[in-house]
Amino acid sequence: xxxxxxxxWFLFVLFALTIFAAASAASAADSLFGFSEGYKGVSKxxxxxxxxLKVKPWGVSSQLGGLSSLNPATWGLNCFLPGPAKGQFxxxxxILFGRFQGEARRGATxxxxxxxxxxxxxNLGFSKGGHTFWSINALYQIMPRLALTYSYMPMSMETTxxxxxxxxxxxxxxxxxxxxxxxxxxxxxxxxxxxxxxxxSNATTSLFAQWLYLQDKLSIRDTVGTSPxxxxxxxxxxxxxxxxxDKCLRNFRGNTLALNMVGGVAFLDDSMGYEAEAGLSYLIxxxxxxxxxxxxxxxxxxxxxxxxxxxxxxxxDGAFLQAGFLF
Numbered sequence: 001x002x003x004x005x006x007x008x009w010f011l012f013v014l015f016a017l018t019i020f021a022a023a024s025a026a027s028a029a030d031s032l033f034g035f036s037e038g039y040k041g042v043s044k045x046x047x048x049x050x051x052x053l054k055v056k057p058w059g060v061s062s063q064l065g066g067l068s069s070l071n072p073a074t075w076g077l078n079c080f081l082p083g084p085a086k087g088q089f090x091x092x093x094x095i096l097f098g099r100f101q102g103e104a105r106r107g108a109t110x111x112x113x114x115x116x117x118x119x120x121x122x123n124l125g126f127s128k129g130g131h132t133f134w135s136i137n138a139l140y141q142i143m144p145r146l147a148l149t150y151s152y153m154p155m156s157m158e159t160t161x162x163x164x165x166x167x168x169x170x171x172x173x174x175x176x177x178x179x180x181x182x183x184x185x186x187x188x189x190x191x192x193x194x195x196x197x198x199x200x201s202n203a204t205t206s207l208f209a210q211w212l213y214l215q216d217k218l219s220i221r222d223t224v225g226t227s228p229x230x231x232x233x234x235x236x237x238x239x240x241x242x243x244x245x246d247k248c249l250r251n252f253r254g255n256t257l258a259l260n261m262v263g264g265v266a267f268l269d270d271s272m273g274y275e276a277e278a279g280l281s282y283l284i285x286x287x288x289x290x291x292x293x294x295x296x297x298x299x300x301x302x303x304x305x306x307x308x309x310x311x312x313x314x315x316x317d318g319a320f321l322q323a324g325f326l327f
Contacts, residue, residue: 079202081248081258082283082291084147084326090139092324096299098316099129100157102184104218105311106232107171117311118167123174124182124220125161133316137324145196149208155186160223169220170230179223186314187215190240202248212238212266214303216312234312236305240266242275249280256283260295266303273303279320286325295322 084090105117120126135153142148159182166176174180192210199205214236221229242264249257258281266273279297286292299320304313 079248079251080256081202081204081246082256082285082326083196083199083204083246084139084141085289086141086144088141088289088326090137090141090324090326092137092293092295092322094135094137094320094322096133096135096316096318096320098131098133098318098320100126100131100155100314100316101128102126102312102314104169104232104313106169106230107309115165115167118169118174118220120184122164123167124163124180125159126157126182126184127159131157131318137322139194145199147194149190149192149194149210151188151190153186153188155184155188157185158183170232172227172230174220174222178225181221181223181229183217183219185215185217189213192240194244204244204246206244206246208240208242208244208264210240210242210264212236212240214238218312234305234310236269236271238266238268238271238273240264246281254285257281258283260297262299269305270307271303271305273301275299275301279322281322283326286327291326293324293326295324296320 100120102120103117104120118124121128133153133155135151137151138149140148161180161182163174163176163178163180166178167174190210190212192208194206194208196204196206214234216234216236217231218234219229219231221227242262245259245261247259249259251257260277260279260281262275262277264275266275277297277299279295279299281293281295283291283293297320298318300315300317302313302315305311306313
C-alpha cells in the first residue's frame with residue numbers, strides 16, 4: 001500500500017511541476033508577443049458589421065434553428081470571454097442545495113445478525129435531500145496562464161432516527177428499532193494550481209492539480225441505552241487532478257453569458273473519487289478589467305475510502321448558486 005501511495009504522490013507532484021513549467025514557458029511567450037496583461041487590455045467594443053463573418057445554415061442545420069449559431073466560424077468575432085489578468089483576485093461564495101448519501105464501516109465484523117456497515121439513511125435517519133451547504137472559493141492569477149486556487153467547505157448534519165435494521169460499527173452492535181442520535185461533520189480544504197492550456201478570446205481550457213484535505217467525524221449514540229456511543233475521526237489527504245472548460249455563449253451590451261464545465265478525479269490514502277460540474281455564468285463589468293458575476297448549475301461528487309477495517313463512502317449532488325467578484 002505504501003509503494004502504491006508513493007507512486008500516486010510522484011504522479012501528482014510530476015503533474016503539478018509540469019503545469020508550473022508549462023506556465024513559465026507560456027508566460028515568457030506571452031511577454032515576448034505582448035500578451036502579458038491577459039484580458040485587461042482587450043476592448044469590449046462590438047465589431048463593425050462588415051467584420052463579422054456570417055455563415056448561412058444549410059441542409060439539416062437549417063432545420064435545427066438556433067443550433068446553427070454554434071458554427072465555430074462565428075466564434076471570437078461575436079463573443080468575448082473576460083478572464084483574470086496577472087495579479088488579479090477572484091472571490092466567490094457559493095450555496096449548494098444538495099442531496100447527501102453515505103455509508104460507513106469500522107472495526108472487525110462480529111458474529112450476529114447485524115450487518116457490518118451503517119447506512120446513513122436506513123440506520124441513522126439522515127435525510128437524503130433538503131440539505132444546504134456553503135463554501136468559499138478564491139483564485140489568484142500569479143502568471144498570465146497560471147493561478148493559485150483555494151476553496152473551503154464545511155458540512156454538519158445532526159439527526160435523531162430509528163434504525164430500520166441492526167448494524168455493527170466501531171466494535172458496538174446496534175439493534176433494529178434502536179433510537180439513535182447521530183452527527184456527521186466534514187471540513188474540506190482544496191488548494192492547488194490551475195493552468196490555461198488553451199486561451200482564446202472566447203474560450204479557455206484549463207488543467208488543475210490540487211491537494212484535497214478532508215476532516216470527517218461520525219458520532220452514533222443510542223438515546224435509550226447506557227452505552228456512551230461511538231465516535232470516529234478520519235482525516236484524509238488526497239490528490240485531485242482535473243480539467244475545466246469555459247466558453248462564451250453571448251455578449252449583451254458588455255455583459256457576458258458563458259458555459260462552464262469541470263471534471264476531476266481524486267485518489268491516494270486508500271480513497272478514490274470523482275466530481276463533475278456544469279453551469280452557466282453571467283459576468284457584469286464594473287470597470288476596466290474588473291467584473292462581478294453570478295453562476296448557477298449542477299454538480300456531482302462521489303468519494304469512497306475503503307481498507308480491510310474501515311470504509312466511508314459519500315455522494316453529494318445538487319444545484320448550486322455562486323456570486324463573486326474578479327478584481
